[in-house]
Amino acid sequence: MDLYWVRSDFRINNNNALEQVGKNREKKLALYIYNNEKFHKRSAQKWWLSQTIIKFERALSELGFTFHLLKGDEYEVLKKFVKDYNIKQIYYNKIFEPKELELDKKISKYFKLNLKIFVGKSNLLQNPFDVKKNDGTPFQVFTPFWKNAEIHYLNNNNVEKIKLKNIKNINTKNKKICDFVENTILPQKKWHEKFENIWKPGEKQAIEVLENFMDQNISNYSKNRDIPSIFGTSKLSPHIAFGEITSETIYSYFNNIKNKNINHRKFINEIGWREFSYHLLNHFPQIEEQNLRTQFDNFIWSNDKVKLEKWKKGETGYPIVDAGMKELHETGWMHNRVRMITSSFLVKHLRINWKEGESFFRDSLLDFNIGNNICGWQWVSGCGADAAPYFRIFNPILQGEKFDKDGLYVKKWIPSLQSIPKKLIHKPWEIDNATAKKIGFILERDYYKPIVDHKIARNEALTAFKNLKSK
């Protein structure tokens, strides 16, 4: 029998392994192995995963697959499964992540004598090892990377519009799968239920999100993408993270737009950043644990657990930072502009190791992927490739005033700031006694006092990071 091993590719369309499997066979098996080791205990993604599994099982069963859901280490489970079901051929799609590539190696080494393995295309536009500078070394700057990668991609691929098969509405559920998900994947405490009203996992929804965005939102993307109070970005990221839609499908949409303008290009650039992150992660796999620029290894990070906790909870006293963290808790997602502000605050204002932030985002984001998360954090910290220089420090007050002028975003997530005058919405500690009395606002009762003074924190960060540079 043939086996389609489902990894992070919960889709019917543009799924290389799935296209190949069972072409000649009647009975087809699909297997997803839930490896608990790969998720932190409190990972929000367990919720998305569970929902997308439930839907994907239905879609696969329509195609004649019998879907199995098992728990454990992928390698061990696969070995046993292949034996138990007398599998003759395995089909799966490649994942360009160092640990997954190791797993691939282990699997192919073990099975190669006894069965055939088909390894399909990954969820990247191309193999990261195919893109190199003329001198043979990997790119470390985004712009030249993307310029080169796009040409490479267009030359190597048929990028005419990918015809998407319609995904059926799924009304039924498989009780066995639902029970497994409930008992094995989802935590006992149902804290994740709040996501149900916000997100709709699944391939059908992913395609709808893309199409709606392309129809309605992209025409103002370059302007709106930076305003966190506006629905200006696609919010496709969790769908992409679970492979419900591919970069290739998105690129194909982009490529078939007749009059491309700055909005389209800015949007597709974000797919480029994802490619770049995975490019870096594959060429420099050590960055998962270590600073790409090793001089940062000498940096003395703060060990202030209290401030770290306050950052996580959104109690820093800087409205734009705290609003971002609240949005993250409530929705499992944070606006990109605010990701930059909050992460810069942790690394520069609090001088806490980026790994703390990386780990927290890993648990909290529904759209977490290892490439973007690692590279994003190293970029903000200045220790990554093409990174922000040490002196680039976001001012949380100014950023708020620039990108959340009327405080709509801040007020949405921090209702206790509702009556603060616009002028002071990003620095409520400056409110004068008379106004405070009038609106009934008391700083340490209704909101937090800033845990650090911006000016002092900025100067301390400059000194600390500057010393590092001269070492």
Next chain:
DNA sequence: TGAAATGTTGGGGCG
């Protein structure tokens, strides 16, 4: 996709 400090320019008030 940074912010703050410092430098330059030019208009207006004023003696």
Next chain:
DNA sequence: ACGCCCCAACATTTC
């Protein structure tokens, strides 16, 4: 009319 000062607006440099 002129010189001086102030300061906003913009430009450049620095961190």
